[in-house]
Amino acid sequence: MIKLFYKILDTLKNFDFSLFLKLNLIVLKKNYSKYPDYVEEFEKTLANKFNFKYCLSFSSGTAAFYASVLSLNLKSKSKVLISALTFPSVIEILKKQDFDISFINVDKNFKFDLDNITNQKYDLLVLTHPFGFYIDIGNLHKILDEKTKIIFDSSHAQGIKIGDQDHMKFADISFISLQGNKAISGGEGGVIFTDNESSYHQMINNHHPGHKDNVKLKVAGGINDLKLRMHPLAAILAKYDLRKFKNKNKELTEKIKSIYNHLHNIGIEHPYNENSHIGGFHFGIPFFTKKKLLSKYIKRYNWYEDLSSLQIKSLSSENDLTFFEELRFIDLEWIKKNNIYNIKNEINKIFKDVN
Ligand SMILES: Cc1ncc(COP(=O)(O)O)c(C=O)c1O
Known part of the structure; x- marks a missing residue:
């Protein structure tokens, strides 16, 4: 009985009337399919918050990563480097591409283990910033060059500044999962951040039917790859977390x-x-x-x-x-x-x- 009382108290503590009202109004108006204004607004707010030109939402963090990889147009057999701390669904996406994948250990200080590293260069680095820690890529210069593309998985690490820049600015594309108990959560969902206009538009054309910038907007369901749009209500939930x-x-x-x-x-x-x-x-x-x-x-x-x-x-x-x-x-x-x-x-x- 006492446990139940505390559970109710805990729920009431987290109750937000404006969120409750907003969700109910949207549901009553049935304004929750395709690409309602509030999804675009959410993406713009996120892009501004982390100082990016573009943010695009997806059905999951894994989907956001898949779209990011595709948008880089890497050749088959591209050399891809990941850290030993990489989320399983991210690895599975990479394994489905015809890439040459290697991994590098992270030590107990959450730094790369650089012993025995050669001068081999990589086409893509996929780096997870795990459990709230930014992992520095400064000491990876031996294996990265100016052509190496970088994707950050920042699902666990947001709001980290390196100097005066958000850490995600050090990658070509960064993504975060909005699933479950993430700091910014929509229940399910994911977003990408990039300043690269061509990658952004390719992701819209590949995965977002009904988006106003999709070249096949006039075709019902017109896309070039899998449909990976986020459920719009996730934007409302995640925006609430973002505010706080x-x-x-x-x-x-x-x-x-x-x-x-x-x-x-x-x-x-x-x-x-x-x-x-x-x-x-x-x-x-x-x-x-x-x-x-x-x-x-x-x-x-x-x-x-x-x-x-x-x-x-x-x-x-x-x-x-x-x-x-x-x-x-x-x-x-x-x-x-x-x-x-x-x-x-x-x-x-x-x-x-x-x-
Ligand atoms: C670090 C990390 N990357 C990627 C993902 C995959 O995100 P999603 O479950 O939204 O597909 C997760 C999920 O929890 C994660 O923790």
């Missing part, structure tokens, strides 16, 4: 920095240091331990670990198996709901036998 994003992200970033400092003080290895760029966040706060931790607030990594088994070549000298064996996460949803004092106390309890 800046303040929430600032607050959460401070809380997470404080948790990392606490982990450091009690001797737990983790990827954060004072030079790290963090923001957005998803899933959990990563750290490394050899110990078995029995707590419902500690989660394990559940993506592919050994990309060699997917016939993807490793560029790193040897696979650091301890990385995935020891990688754990403190549940982000629990962190969001609790105050820092309680979190630190619980962390002390969880780790009291570790050292």
